[in-house]
Every structure is written in structure tokens, then in C-alpha cells.
Amino acid sequence: xxxDAAGNPLAWGSLAxxxxxxxxxGVAEVAVYVTASMRGRGLGTELIxxxxxEGRTRAFSYLYAVVYARNRxxxxxxxxxxxxxxxxxxxxxxxxxxGWEDVVVLMRSLRES
Ligand SMILES: CC(C)(COP(=O)(O)OP(=O)(O)OC[C@H]1O[C@@H](n2cnc3c(N)ncnc32)[C@H](O)[C@@H]1OP(=O)(O)O)[C@@H](O)C(=O)NCCC(=O)NCCS
Numbered sequence: 001x002x003x004d005a006a007g008n009p010l011a012w013g014s015l016a017x018x019x020x021x022x023x024x025x026g027v028a029e030v031a032v033y034v035t036a037s038m039r040g041r042g043l044g045t046e047l048i049x050x051x052x053x054e055g056r057t058r059a060f061s062y063l064y065a066v067v068y069a070r071n072r073x074x075x076x077x078x079x080x081x082x083x084x085x086x087x088x089x090x091x092x093x094x095x096x097x098x099g100w101e102d103v104v105v106l107m108r109s110l111r112e113s
Contacts, residue, residue, distance in 0.1 A: 013031065027063075030078075031065065060110055065083060068093065085105070
């Protein structure tokens with residue numbers, strides 16, 4: 001979590017081990033959210049990069065993220081942080097407000113130097 005001087009939340013991020021697949025102990029999912037007024041200032045990229053560093057410290061081998069294909073800022077922020085798009089899942093998401101949408105899975109290996 002990133003906060004301003006008054007303690008208000010600016011951005012949130014998580015690094016979640018893939019606990020439903022215990023045979024894959026080296027894999028974790030990264031997710032981030034930046035408050036609307038702070039978007040486009042590099043905070044998302046900074047947070048993803050910090051989470052990747054934390055992932056290396058915790059000895060994860062691979063990080064992945066699942067984002068909406070239409071969310072260009074999200075895809076760009078992950079790419080800036082070394083993630084590479086792996087696959088597009090057509091119509092993988094179905095929300096009441098947006099309907100069926102394509103989703104992109106991005107991955108970053110932490111094995112390289
Ligand atoms: C996606 C999100 C985390 C990005 O964080 P951010 O702080 O706004 O992004 P950054 O300022 O680090 O910018 C990252 C890249 O996105 C680009 N970008 C920013 N806003 C953009 C927009 N509206 N359209 C296209 N690209 C955009 C930036 O130019 C930058 O790319 P560049 O370095 O090649 O110029 C943030 O917008 C957000 O919280 N969105 C809502 C929640 C969400 O979608 N979370 C992701 C799912 S895990």
C-alpha cells in the first residue's frame with residue numbers, strides 16, 4: 001500500500017502465491033490498483049516493479065497478472081515492469097456492467113538476472 005503524507009491510500013498492490021496449485025510453489029499473481037486521481041504518473045509501474053523485487057526476495061520463479069485486454073494502461077504498466085503478454089483469453093470475463101471481455105495473461109520470469 002502507498003499512502004500520501006496524511007495517510008490516505010494512493011495505490012494498492014498484492015503478491016499472491018498460487019495456493020490452489022501447491023505443486024507450483026514458485027508462482028505468484030500480481031495485482032495493482034491506483035486511485036483515479038493518481039493514475040498516469042508512474043505509480044502503477046513503480047508498484048509492480050517493487051512487487052517483482054519482493055517476489056525475487058521471496059524466491060518466486062514466475063509472476064503473472066491477469067488483466068482486461070482493453071485496459072491499455074494496465075497492460076503497459078506490466079510491460080514496463082518486465083512482464084510479457086503470453087495469451088489472450090477471448091471472452092473470458094463476464095461482468096454485469098461490461099459483459100463478455102477478452103483478458104490477457106502476462107508473465108515475468110524472475111529466474112533471469
Ligand atoms: C492500471 C493501473 C494500475 C496503471 O497504473 P498507473 O500509475 O496509472 O500507470 P503508469 O503511470 O505507471 O503508466 C503505465 C503505462 O501506462 C500508460 N498509460 C497510462 N494511462 C494510459 C491510458 N489511459 N491509456 C493508455 N496507456 C496509458 C503510460 O503511458 C505508461 O506507459 P509508458 O511508460 O510506455 O508511457 C491504474 O491505471 C489502475 O489502477 N487502473 C484501475 C485498476 C486496474 O485496472 N488494475 C489492473 C488489474 S491487476
